[in-house]
Amino acid sequence: MKDAALDALQNERFVLGESVFKFEEEFARYCGAKHAVSTNSGTCALQFSLLALGVRPGNHIITTPFSFIATANAALHVGATPVFSDVEMETCNIDPRLVRGEMTGKVQVVIPVHLYGFPADMDPILEASRENGVAVVEDACQAHGAEYFGRKVGGIGDVGCFSFYPSKNMTVCGDGGMVVTNDEDLAKKVAKLRDCGRSSHYEHDVVGFTSRLNTVNAAIGRVQLRRLDAWNRKRREHAELYSRLLSVVDGIVLPRKASSDILPVYHLYVIRTGPRDQLKAWLEANGVQCGVHYPVPIHLQPVYKRMFGYAEGDFPNSEMLSRTVLSLPMFPDLKHEEVGYVCEKISEFYAHEIARA
Ligand SMILES: Cc1ncc(COP(=O)(O)O)c(C=O)c1O
Numbered sequence: 451m452k453d454a455a456l457d458a459l460q461n462e463r464f465v466l467g468e469s470v471f472k473f474e475e476e477f478a479r480y481c482g483a484k485h486a487v488s489t490n491s492g493t494c495a496l497q498f499s500l501l502a503l504g505v506r507p508g509n510h511i512i513t514t515p516f517s518f519i520a521t522a523n524a525a526l527h528v529g530a531t532p533v534f535s536d537v538e539m540e541t542c543n544i545d546p547r548l549v550r551g552e553m554t555g556k557v558q559v560v561i562p563v564h565l566y567g568f569p570a571d572m573d574p575i576l577e578a579s580r581e582n583g584v585a586v587v588e589d590a591c592q593a594h595g596a597e598y599f600g601r602k603v604g605g606i607g608d609v610g611c612f613s614f615y616p617s618k619n620m621t622v623c624g625d626g627g628m629v630v631t632n633d634e635d636l637a638k639k640v641a642k643l644r645d646c647g648r649s650s651h652y653e654h655d656v657v658g659f660t661s662r663l664n665t666v667n668a669a670i671g672r673v674q675l676r677r678l679d680a681w682n683r684k685r686r687e688h689a690e691l692y693s694r695l696l697s698v699v700d701g702i703v704l705p706r707k708a709s710s711d712i713l714p715v716y717h718l719y720v721i722r723t724g725p726r727d728q729l730k731a732w733l734e735a736n737g738v739q740c741g742v743h744y745p746v747p748i749h750l751q752p753v754y755k756r757m758f759g760y761a762e763g764d765f766p767n768s769e770m771l772s773r774t775v776l777s778l779p780m781f782p783d784l785k786h787e788e789v790g791y792v793c794e795k796i797s798e799f800y801a802h803e804i805a806r807a
Pocket of ligand 1: 490491492493494517518520521563589591592612613614615625626627
C-alpha cells in the first residue's frame with residue numbers, strides 16, 4: 451500500500467489520476483457490474499445515486515431504521531422523505547413482505563442495507579420494486595464481496611453503493627465510496643455529480659459537488675481489493691469458530707450462518723442477548739473491546755424524532771435489536787486463541803449470570 455501510494459503521489463495527478471479509473475474498472479469487474487464511479491464517501495455514493503435516478507423533493511425512499519444513519523440521511527440530502535420499514539429479527543435486514551406494503555405512489559426508490567455484511571433478501575425486494583416501478587439502490591457499505599445466490603451484492607439492484615471508511619472490509623485508508631451499476635447513463639450522471647457537474651473542463655450543466663476519490667486513496671484501494679477475498683475468508687473462519695464455541699452457551703442468539711445461497715462477509719459478528727450492557731461491561735473489564743451497532747435506531751435519533759415525530763414503539767424489531775445487539779471483535783488478523791478467549795469469557799459471564807439468577 452505504501453509503495454502504491456508513493457508511486458501515485460510521485461507520478462499521477464492528485465485528483466482524477468490514472469489510479470482512480472483503474473480502481474473503478476477493477477471494482478466494477480469484482481462486483482460483476484459494467485460500471486463503477488468512485489466518490490469521496492459512501493454517503494455521497496448514496497446521495498448521487500438517488501440524484502442520478504431522478505429523485506426529487508417530495509419523493510419517498512423506503513429504507514431500514516436499523517442501519518448507520520447515513521443510509522436514511524441520503525434521502526434527506528436530496529430533499530426526499532425516508533419511509534422506514536422494520537427489519538426481520540433473524541437477519542437484521544429489511545423485511546421484504548413489509549417493503550411491498552410500503553410501496554405507494556410516492557415511492558421512487560427502496561434502499562435495502564446488507565447489514566453487518568449479511569445480504570438482504572434481494573429477490574422479493576426486486577420483484578415488488580419492478581411491479582411498482584421503484585428503483586433499488588443497494589447499500590452495500592458493509593458488505594464488499596458478499597454474495598446472494600451467486601451474485602455479488604451491489605451488482606444486483608439498479609445501483610450499489612459502497613464505503614471505504616477505514617473500519618470496512620476494505621478501505622482506501624481514508625474516506626471513500628463507490629457507485630456500481632450496469633446502467634451507463636446513470637454512471638455518467640454520477641461521474642458528473644461528483645466532479646462539480648462538469649460536462650467539459652470549463653462547462654457545468656448540472657449543480658454538482660466536489661466529491662471525488664483522491665488518487666492516492668484509489669491507489670491504496672486497488673491493493674486492498676486484491677486482498678479482499680482472502681480477508682473475507684478469514685472473517686468467515688472466525689465467525690464459524692465463534693458460532694461453534696458459542697453454540698453451547700445458553701442465553702445468546704447467534705448470527706445467521708452462511709449457506710449455499712448466501713455468502714456473508716461478517717463485517718461485524720453480532721450476537722444478541724438480554725443483559726447486553728452487562729455482558730459488554732464484563733468483556734471490557736476482561737480486555738475485550740466490543741461495539742454496539744446500533745444502540746439507537748435511526749427513527750429515534752434526536753434529529754429524526756424532531757423532524758418526523760417518531761416515538762418509541764414505531765419499529766419494534768429495530769428497537770429490540772438496538773437494546774440487545776453486541777458486536778464481538780472481528781477482523782481478518784484475529785487469532786483463533788483470541789476468539790477462544792472471548793468465548794471463554796462469555797461462557798464465564800453466563801455461568802455467573804445463572805449463579806446469580
Ligand atoms: C450501512 C452504511 N451505509 C452508509 C455508510 C456511509 O458511508 P461513509 O461513512 O463512507 O459515508 C456506512 C458507513 O459508514 C454504512 O455502514
